[in-house]
Amino acid sequence: MRALTWQGTHDVRVEDVPDPEIINPRDAVIKVTSTAICGSDLHLYDGVIPGVRPGDVLGHEFMGEVVETGSDTTLEKGQRVVVPFTISCGKCFHCEVQQYSACENSNPADKQDMSATLYGHPMSALFGYSHLTGGYSGGQAEYVRVPFSDVGPIVVPDHLEDDQVLFLSDILPTGWMGAENAEIGPDDTVAVWGCGPVGLFAVQSALVMGAARVIAIDHHPHRLELAKKLGADVIDFTKTNVREALMEMSGGIGVDAVIDAVGMEAHGFAADNMVDMVKQKVGIGADRASALKQAILAVRPGGRVSIPGVYGGMTDKFPLGALMEKGLQVKTGQTHVQRYTKDLLDKIEDGTIDTTFLISHRLPLEEAARGYKCFHDEQDSWTKVILKPEMKEAA
Template identity: 85%
Template structure:
């Protein structure tokens, strides 16, 4: 089959690799109909996530048709499913309390030491996201083996096109959980750093949850305009002093809750962030956390800090004193996707949530490398890239489409 493989920093290629096979009784094989490039894939592309090996198949946002099942899978051939990026057994302590991204069993034992050394406990398995998370092949491919297929995938009704439901795999639940972790109340002012896909879904989710005011912070004009259309007020951090603006917009108290949807490769010209950029490029492993630092300093005393943005290492000059002295609550983590897919699917079906507005480009899987380059280098215009296996090479579509166009 054809699949997008990592070959080194800023070097990804579509190559012919071995077809996946059923290994365990709960497995299923999915023929991919749509797969997306995620902002967190760019951390792999930039070479700042350890444990990625040449030839690894990338991608963790995907959906498709069931073509083969193991004897203990609950799926049936021909069903359309969206697959969560988190691989979860459904039976361990964490899964039984719906902490699916903390699963104890999905990361193979021989790989657990890698992440346990870094984080104190082993990470759970994730699709296409380094050997720290199990070394599983990802979904930017024609076919994918899905472990624990009786727990993860959600069956999609035929009347919903791929574009409407694909993001149930990751960024919609991630934005929703990011807003949920901010513990939003009806009178709250919420600030969201980053108007990428997760940030935009966090903004949409916060408004659906009843926030009185949502403030979007970024520097890309088009992304800020998308946030405005959702109902957010906007702040361009290259034109405005963010902390001063937030104090003014919150009546001098500070915002009630902050959501860091940026993560480890934050932009910004603060001296500590510039130093972190250099350290990250030369391999010192310093996460660029300027957005998180600014969020902690901007939230009101007694406020809430939600961190859906991805961090993978250490960060310098962290405002720990502000965190403690202000009495802040912090919640973070990889998304417990399986907890959210069913209720969010219902919100898509009844029109409460729209997931298609941020798609800027559809590309053939064969052009995935070009998709990575443009998504990385032209983030204002390339807001979200959906890859379509089977789409003729050289074809490019902007905006949303139906999966039937690429049958």
Template identity: 45%
Template sequence: MRALCWEGVNSLAVRDVPDPGIRNDQDVVLKVRASAACGSDLHLLGGYIPFMQAGDVMGHEFIGEVVEVGKGVRKRKVGERVVVSSFVGCGRCWYCTHDLWSLCDNTNTNPVHTQALWGYEPGACFGYSHAMGGLAGSHAEYVRVPFADFGSFVVPDGVDDLAAVFASDAGPTGWMGADLGGVSPGDVVAVWGAGAVGQVAARAATLLGAERVVVVDRYGYRLEQAEKHMGVEALDYTTTDVGAALREMTGGRGPDVCIEAVGMEAHSDGPGFVYDQAKQQLGMQTDRPTAVREAIHACRKGGSVFILGVFAAVVDKFPLGAIINKGLTVRGAQMHGQRYIPGLLDRIAAGELPTRHFATHPMPLDEGPEGYRIFKEKVDGCVRPVFRP
């Protein structure tokens, strides 16, 4: 089959790779219908996430048709159109049974790397390095899905592929930020990042009852999407003092909940960006935490900060003093897809959660390298390329 493979730093190619098959009783094999690029893939492309190998198939946000079913599968059948959680959960360990699916104890078959980095290993993620389980990704004609009874969900007939594909990862990630960030009726919420994840977090905050929601970014086309499709306010940090604007909006207090949806390659127009970028390139820190710092400083006293962006290991100048002395609650997680996807599909079907507009660049799989180029360079109004084998 054909698949989009990581060949090295900033190098992708469409290659012929072996077809997947059933390995375990609880597997299914899907014929991929659509597979979206994700902002966190850019960290792999840039070489910031270790443990990639040449030839690894990329992709973790996808929808497909079931074409083969393992003999232990009870809920899926051939012919179903399903969306799949990017993180794999076994459904039986302590973490899965407590709805903490991305922390599954049984799906990451290469735990040694992340145990060394983080103390414990998370669950496996499709197409996201050998440290995260080494599973082949979804930018391919076919993909094997382990523990399919728990991680795949039938898509309602009225929801098309380009809307449903974002229920795989961007949707549950963004919704989790608002949910676990503790958004309550009447809150003021600020979201750093107006990509697909940030826009979903903003919409989720509105649906959870927030009185005012503000998205912070520098790309006009993404801010326009947030305003038009999600019904929230927008701030361009290159033309606005974001901290001052948020204080003015909140009577001087600051937002009740701040959600960071940017990650380890955050940008800034201040001198701190040069400092962070230099230290990252020299290997003196693995991540640029610019947006995290801003969220912590902007949040009101006693408020909540939720970190949705992907981070690898260590950062410099983390504002621990602000957290302690302001009494903040700070949380973060990889997304618990199995917890949120069924409800998100219902909301997409009902028109409450728009997602199709994220798919600005649908294209054939063979154009994958070009899709990632325009995605990385933020040209042609690209929010997400979506590959259709």
């Protein structure tokens, strides 16, 4: 089959790779109908995530048709399913308390040492996201094997198009969990750093949850315009002192909750961020956390800090004193996708949530390398790229 493989920093290629097969009775094989390039994939593209090897198949946002089933799956051939990017067994302690992204059993034993050394515990498995997370082949391919297929995939009705439901695989529940972790109340003012896909869904989710005011922060004009259309006020951080603006917009007290949807490759020309950029380039593994630092300083005392943005290493000059002295609450983590998919599917069906506004480009799988480059280099206009394995020409 054809699949997108990682070959090195800024080097991804569509190649012939072996077809997936049923290995475990709980497996299923999916024929991919739609798969997306995620902002998190750009961390792999930039070479800042450890444990990626040449030839690894990328992609963790995908959906398709069930074509093969193991004896113990609950899926049936011919069903359309969206597959969560988190691979979860459904039976361990963490899965049973719906902390699916902390699954104890999905990351193979021989893959656990690296992440356990970095983080104190081994990570759970993810599709297409390095050998830190199990080394599983991803969904930017014609077919993919889905382990624990009785736990993860959600069957979607035929009257909904792929474009409407594809983002249930990652970015929609990630934005929703980011807003949920901010514990939004009806009188709250919430600030969201980053108007990429997760940030925009966090904006949308915060408004659905009843926030009185949502303020979106970015520097790309089109993305800020998308946030404004959702109902947010916007700040261009290249033209405005963000902290001063947030203080003024919150009546001098500071915003009630902040959401960092930027993560480890923050932009900006603050001195510490420029140093972190250099460190990332030479492989020291420093996360560029300027957005998170700014958010911690901007939130009011007693406020809430939610971090759906991806971080993978260490960061310098972290405002730990502000975190403690202001009495802030912090919630973060990879998304517990399976906890949210049914409710979010219902919200898509009843029109409460729209996901299609985000899609800017649809490309054949064979043009995936171009999709990565443009999504990386032209982030204002390339807001979300969908790859279609059966498509012959770009739409």
